[in-house]
Amino acid sequence: MSDYLKSYVKPIKIENVDEYYSLIQEISLSDTSRIFAENLSHSAHINMLIKEISILLANSLRLYEMGYFDNAYYSLRSANELATVMLGLSDKEDFKIKNNFKKFRKGKYKTGRSKIIDELSKEGIFFKEVIDKMPNFEDDISVLLKEINDVVHNNGLDKFYCFRYHSLDKDLPYKKLEEFTKHLSKSIRILAIMRLIVDPLPLLITEDEIYYRCPQIIFFPFSDKMLSVIGQESIDEFKQTDTYKSMEEQILSLKKRNPAVNDFLIHKVIDLDKIEDIYSQKHLISENELKILDMCCCTNKIVEINYGNGSYIFFTSLNSDGNIYNCLDIDELIKINDYYNISHKGIYVSVMNIKGNNRTDILKNSYNIVYIFHEEKLDNEEIKCIEKILMDFSII
Incomplete structure (x- = not known):
């Protein structure tokens, strides 16, 4: 890179970066075993989307550290949009799920993020109920995407490389870093909740009474750190949904394993x-x-x-x-x-x-x-x- 470009593209250290990567990894490992439309390949596709969302989040973090903050925000936006697509593909009746995946595999699923959110708010099987129980969630999504788009579309001089590093405000790069980590944390929170909408097991199995009864555990429960990012108020609201309560009731009806049996069956x-x-x-x-x-x-x-x-x-x-x-x-x-x-x-x-x-x-x-x-x-x-x-x- 020439000295001329180096004056604008400058690496910046993100404190506690490993904590962010750890949270991203949690989302990546939270595969779903839910069978969509009685077809295991649909679950496999959803799990692929979960992995892709996590990669986009990790890319965003790495790009920002390297100094490419506009590219970092492109990846951040893509992660949020792909998570919305994930819900648009899966939160439907069986026959619509089949049609959606058929289009998606061929690159013909062109429904935009705003339209997906609007449709799911009115017709979604799980999303509609979640936003009824979590009244701020839909606004949280819209506000975050608006703020991310303001950066992507260079809406304001403070979004420019040349202004950021040559303005009279020498602390501006660090203020922008703080803004980015805020957007990253909000994205992780929203994407974690969207993952729970697919199926709530990562939250359910944080409870011992559920964990020692759950018949199929192919991932880990969300950590205390992830639960802290989601927020206790949102967790309490999500637990009031029929999606959560019906699966909780179903699992609680199963026989509870003792710790030795649990280690044998789950951890081998x-x-x-x-x-x-x-x-x-x-x-x-x-x-x-x-x-x-x-x-x-x-x-x-x-x-x-x-x-x-x-x-x-x-x-x-x-x-x-x-x-x-x-x-x-x-x-x-x-x-x-x-x-x-x-x-x-x-x-x-x-x-x-x-x-x-x-x-x-x-x-x-x-x-x-x-x-x-x-x-x-x-x-x-x-x-x-x-x-x-x-x-x-x-x-x-």
């Missing part, structure tokens, strides 16, 4: 000192998951069980570092003569196959191979115990 961690606690709620555990537990009762040496080509990984409390051990590939399996007690990364691995353990079966379908990683060598009795359990394992 088996506390070997609390095996009895886990078995005490075996009615909440699937057949194959119970077999995983049974295998751990054959020996006190197991640190990890991995099957389904890594789709299912369970740690035991012996694996205190949370290491994930790599499975052996087919070429390695062909070369070895024995599938038990193979030296592997400072421990041992035994390779077993569901419904049989001859060489042909193991190489036929790698998806049905079970890898058992253990601290010490398994003896013959332990191997026989595990093999017997695997014979009753359900093929995936």
Whole structure:
């Protein structure tokens, strides 16, 4: 960059920048498992939009730090507009959702932000109720977008690079930085609420009574920091919506897991000192998951069980570092003569196959191979115990 341009484009440090990135990551990780129009691909598309919104927010933050504040505001505006599109695509009856996604995939969904907000305010299944219960939310969206557009459209001399760094007010760049972080925080707040409109689980599972009952947790609850950004008043208002209350009532009707079972089912961690606690709620555990537990009762040496080509990984409390051990590939399996007690990364691995353990079966379908990683060598009795359990394992 020439010295001439450097006089206008100047990097600026944002204090506590990691806190902003952490909040953005929370939105990125808050995938929805809600099935739209009985089609899992719609949920996948919504999750892709959530990721894209997060990337735009992160881009905005990085660009501002680099000194490109106008580009930062373009990304900030795009994030807000895309979040509105996300609601416009999903907050409809099933047949409209299908039509919307069909248009969106082909780049033909051209409805503008203002029109989407207006339609959802009148006809939205969830959004309409949210703005009824949260009367300031719609205005918050409009005011934020107006302020962002004022910057994007250079509405005023203070929006110019040359004025910002050469005005008599030497503190102007820092005043503008404070304004940007305010707009960023407001955007994160609004986008977090829009994410909750898709489904309220990130807020619901902040409550232990919900968390220990929720059958499908594929993301983390919103943190205290995120809840603080959303604001207690808005949280209390959102909790009064039928969207929130109906899902809360539905989940509260389910059986509550004890902590040991919750760690096993949700975090895939088996506390070997609390095996009895886990078995005490075996009615909440699937057949194959119970077999995983049974295998751990054959020996006190197991640190990890991995099957389904890594789709299912369970740690035991012996694996205190949370290491994930790599499975052996087919070429390695062909070369070895024995599938038990193979030296592997400072421990041992035994390779077993569901419904049989001859060489042909193991190489036929790698998806049905079970890898058992253990601290010490398994003896013959332990191997026989595990093999017997695997014979009753359900093929995936």
